[in-house]
Amino acid sequence: MTLLKAIDLAGPAISRLSALAPLQPADIALLKTAMTRCQRIPARREFVTEGNPVGQAILMVSGWACRVRTLSDGRRQILSLFLPGDLICAHRERPIALATVLALTDVTICHVPFRAELEPGSRLGEAYGVSGMLDEAYLLAQITRLGRFSAYERFADLLLELHERLTLAGIAMDRQFPLPLTQEALADMLGLTSVHVNRTLQLMRREGTVTVGGGIATLHDVEGLAGLVDYRRARVA
Amino acid sequence: MTLLKAIDLAGPAISRLSALAPLQPADIALLKTAMTRCQRIPARREFVTEGNPVGQAILMVSGWACRVRTLSDGRRQILSLFLPGDLICAHRERPIALATVLALTDVTICHVPFRAELEPGSRLGEAYGVSGMLDEAYLLAQITRLGRFSAYERFADLLLELHERLTLAGIAMDRQFPLPLTQEALADMLGLTSVHVNRTLQLMRREGTVTVGGGIATLHDVEGLAGLVDYRRARVA
């Protein structure tokens, strides 16, 4: 029962990790075993706290989460997103959380070994390494978005990134993917207000480039969006 | 001669690394040896290129550098700064540069082993680890700065960070430190225009909180600045 469920859910996480490095049967077995002990976390719950030690690495099995920083006056900034198949705190050997991690939707996670605990040379270890590089690449992308892009461009760039990442995980149709974020969460991600997010999304819809609504995003003009922000696909290899 | 020079310059880099983890004589010897083969890089020169492999880890011995992303229309964003004692590309085992690294001043670097090449358990390896954590913490700080802070606050936050980092390296007097960046570089770091940087700096001077000029920054009211952005010192331990 639990195992069955784990296999159902296994799709995105295993799909992503094997896209990062060609996993071997042993690696997949390890992951599937870990996924028999999944943990469900309700939306809005913080499951990692800044400054606290992290006992084990975490694998996102389903749902969306984020790292967030909240200021004393209530302003919030989402630092990065965690999607199915993403690893949390996997590569730091002294694992003190640098930021709070918050579930944006209901989330399923499972605990997995730290990088250092894997057999050296294992394919899974390689996947960890690539995953870490991508994490950093996404942080850098977030910095340019916030520093140099207009509201419209920020959306274009973020949606392209999400499309790419969700494609890796096997979620995402041709030019369509789930986007279970409120406009307020998008605002906190993009450094805008929710009012301005709303207006920007309306503009994009009117222009026919992007439709966001009902938990789904549709990119009608991937080329155009990519040109706008000279988007470069993060190379996996 | 070369050795003498290395020892002269050794201060900041060794000071920083031994502040991150208590280095042992062997570690320091390794570093000093590495520093006998220093390399000078003139300002404005890119010495790491995005997408290219990086042969060895790099230790900043003197000068300031940054990771930068340039868009096709000329907009630039500085992603992070590298100060004396900082390590570049030290912790990725598949070292493909995620961003171009540019010398902002004349810079001295030397090549050092990758993390994985150090003896396991070495103190220096520990310092590498802490340095990597700090790198990431600074990226996250940069994201909140750009996403949620006003121009004035961005400066407050950045200057506090620089003060802290330069103190680690033993550069930085009580509330004063070298800031060899042009206003345009500051603008590219903070996601502003150089004109607005200029006006913000004037405002800060008029208010008596901060003086920036002649390559030196002076913080006249550290408490006030820290309160403004609820600055938390990055914990090293």
Add this chain to the structure above:
DNA sequence: CGACGGTTTGACAATCATCAAATACAGTGG
């Protein structure tokens, strides 16, 4: 039905960008 979270709309204000030019500064060569 009522309550609640989320989206949408409008009117207005503030921050920051843009453009263009003046000024200061540093290094170079006569």
Add this chain to the structure above:
DNA sequence: CCACTGTATTTGATGATTGTCAAACCGTCG
């Protein structure tokens, strides 16, 4: 030592983007 050149800083006038405040609307769930 001085003009000369290029880069960096400063100033002013104007406009665009985005934020703020407040209220209406909408859908879902108990």
